Amino acid sequence: MTHWQRVATTAVLVPLLASVCATAEAQARKKPAASAASAASAATAPAGAAVYAERFKTVCAACHGADGRSDMAGVPVLAGQPSLYVITQLFLFREGRRNNEAMIAMAKPMKDDDLRGFSDYIGTLPAVPAPPPATPPDASRMSKGQALAQQHKCVYCHGADLAGGQQVPLIGGQKEDYVRAALHGFKSGDRPAYTRAMTEALSQVPVEDLDVLAYYVANFTGK
Ligand code: HEC
């Protein structure tokens, strides 16, 4: 985790997570105290996780793929995303602050426990690398993209491996159409983010450089 990830997590996520956790605690307190607390939590925790694994398979996998990577256009890879990033995005969809019809419909009925259950489950999905491209990526676009990523300090927050951490998403190997739309969305203000990190990160990047950055990020394999 980079220093920035650690600072931003404490400063930004505490209010959101505090409210989510407070709700869970309040619900836990309402449960009958018939059995010993330790036995109860040992029994409920795995069952809760299994419920969200099952709901992911029956509901989310249709678009996102059972392993968290589908080929469907415009649908992002979820495999490898840190759970804290996922919970912030589900929260933004639920509140209608991040605009996507399909995902708003998914998130609207979710309770705080659902946000946590889904994000905890997604956080356990191992990263799934992109299938090898039919033709090797264009070397000159890759080196231009890499230079831009260094110049604009993408690795400062997303990590040298572009795998993210805490509330910063994995972007290495994310789908190109989706990354392109995300970058243009942050730049134009069409995609409101949870923090100002991306608006500021892109403030010095000319619009015409966004596509080559997306190309680099999507084709990034860590090598
Ligand atoms: C009908 C197709 C569809 C279904 C079903 C669906 N999603 Fe999505 N999901 C999308 C699309 C499309 C996006 C990208 C939205 C955008 O471009 O802003 C997305 C984005 C997301 C994101 C944000 C990812 C990122 O990198 O920012 C999360 C998290 C997510 N979905 C979780 C879920 C969960 C959990 C479920 C099941 C409860 C689910 N989705 C079901 C289509 C779907």
Ligand code: HEC
């Ligand atoms: C100051 C930290 C920071 C810097 C620098 C930064 N990012 Fe981000 N990035 C974030 C955070 C935090 C998010 C999550 C957005 C939110 O809050 O909703 C994000 C989101 C993204 C997303 C959306 C991913 C998804 O799954 O939807 C992409 C793509 C992205 N960043 C690419 C880049 C690129 C390319 C650069 C360099 C030009 C960059 N970032 C620089 C912190 C940063």
